[in-house]
Amino acid sequence: MEKSIITMNKEEWTEKYRPTKLKDVVGNKKAKKQLKKWGDQWEEGEPNNKVLRLVGPPGVGKTTSAYALAKQKNWQVMEMNASDKRTSFIVKKLAGGAAQTGTLSDGAQGMRLVIIDEADNLHGRSDRGGKAAITKVLKQTNQPMILIANDEYDMSRGMRSNSKKIEFKNPNQPEVVRALQKIAKKEGIKAYKNALREIARNASGDVRGAINDLQTIVIQLQVLGKEKLRKKDVTNLGRRDRKHNIWKMLNHVFRKNDFNSLKEVKRELDPDITPDELLHWIDDNIPKRYNGNDLFGPMKHLAKASIYLARVSTSGNYSFWSYASQQMTFGVMVDKPKKSPPQYNGPKMFGRLSKASSNQQKQNRITRKIADTYFYSETDAKEQIPYLSQILENNQQKAVELARTLRLDEDEIEYLGGDQEIYQKLQKTNEEHQEKQENNQISLGDFG
């Protein structure tokens, strides 16, 4: 029923194929081994280190591994985000009472793993009470806990000294290729190995980035009707140091408030990216946690930036570029509701636009036919499409007749959600019609 006009929002492969077993997390052999050992220790009683901290760059499997371990050990998981105000409340409460089995495991059977993600971004750095409370909980806990962070030096000292470090590193190129191959296979995509190698090389160990790139390229290819992914299709990918700089920029915009260092990052990045593109990086990586009126501060500036970009394109005057790019960086930084880690996705705008244009082509053909048949303007004809598609999906007899009246072809019938039978019936009645006409001619001939 859903399939008709809305081709379902494509799921993100990074989520769809997030490994659920440690052995499927590529690279990071040492880290995985340490993690597993720690997990095993819990089965033999309380280990010396009850708290781990997983530290490493974005998109290499930290969060994934923590969850995979819990799953393998059959532990329940309670995830908290350090930058969420509630976390510090919960933790304080825990610290007050016993951070022990009772509260943390919620009375449930078995173990419960507490994951504190983004531990380098504890809500309100000045929240001393919160910090102290967390430290206390880390000291007291008799349940497994994992802290996760990109940058351990942004963690509080209490967190560092009360946890054992496991370092995550960027997997090497063949390892990333392995992850890509798996996904390509599951998606039924024919991809040449050198193409995947190129994507991996470009991503320099950022697995999430590589998977996102793969998905973007595949969508592009599908729009173009190509079946195989070749090395030459892997172009236009941002270079990895460029990407690195973009992330640095996003971090500065959303996570910090330092005018001078943002200026520095921006200066490094500017030659590599047009404000047009940067806009979409920022727009699509607004922190998950902003919602409601929180979004207004950043959006105000992004909207202004869009207007400047529009002026560039209508007037050809490129001096508006610098206004645009200042709005979207300094503007957003200053007017964000709170510090919060950005998301790390490539911009989705390209995918949106290509979906729009492939839909548009099909819609246009149908619209023109409706307009021609019924003496409608194309704009009015477009309004008819959703209804038409409902009828085609639900009433075969009527569908066949409408398809004939509108002279719809097989593709168009399918786009409107009709099934193949409609087209077959349509052809059959067409043939009958023709036969009848031929018969008529013959009989006329006989008598004439």
Add this chain to the structure above:
Amino acid sequence: MTLLVEKYRPKGLEEAFFHKNQANRLKKQITRGKLPHLIITGQKDSVKQNLLNAIASTVFGKNYKNNIEYCSVEEYFSTKAKTLREHPEYQRYFSEAKEEKKRIYDKYNIDKRAGRTSKEEAFKQYIKSISRSAPVGKNDYRLFVLFEADRLTQNIQNSLRRIMENYSSTTRYIFDLESSENLIEPLRSRCYTINLSKPTKREIKKKLRQITKEENIDIDEDTLEALLYVTNHDYLDSLNIIDVLNSKGKQKIQIEDIKELSKQISLNNYEKSIKNALKGETKKSIQLIDELIYEKNIKYKKLIEEWRKTIHNLSIDSETKKELIKKLATLDKEIQQLPRDPNQMKKLGRTLYEKYLSSISPK
């Protein structure tokens, strides 16, 4: 079997069930032998296309298609030049315009190459070619309908002044638009203007009642009210919904069916997005609009129109309502500043509606 909206179109001006006065007057003019050039104004929900259909049938009879030409100016100008150059209908005008330019350069001995034909030049050529062609059969004239004529450029409008005079004996022009202000004065003075308002709720209900009776569809009073509420009293949308539900084999239409269907065709995305934003669920609300813009290819103009209607119908205090409308006007203005190229519009417009939706979210 066809769509109900099609089946129940008046097959002549005497059958018109909305805008009867205007239809009568036109009928008289036609029987006296002369249909003037027309400007027909009205919003989308004024059901203009029914009146146009009635005019064409009255003038030419059943096979009116041979003698009318129509095009959507809005669609033409929001299509990329590259696409138009390969468009089955418009392609030839690009080359014809170029030939014509060459001829003129030759004639006056101008040492210049004809260069690439612009969308505007090709469209002028199109208008000229259509205006020149002779009527078919025993008719004295043809009808040339320009839908969404608001989008005609000044340049084209000016060239129409002469064209209309030159071919007025064989071609009658009908300009369809929302408000005649967007046409230059000289064109307005050449035409007879008909303003169509939205049919009243009573008229719509009466007609829908008649149709459901004839089609043997059972719909009770409350359900009909609900239907009109969901569609903002839009006659065509209402009739289409009845049509779909009937095609699904429903003899008796229930309120639940209507709700379910309006969800399926994203008719309620407009309302839901505003309601979500007002609840602080801004991201959900943005997603609903992304779906309309990037999957259904809804135009921003329609988005704003629908939001305006939605806001009018919301049960919230009038201060908040005023605020929402005011901010919507700002959004409208901002969108006007975007480049006309549809791709660019889609690319840059997103942050604008994101800003709007977050601006109406509670602090």
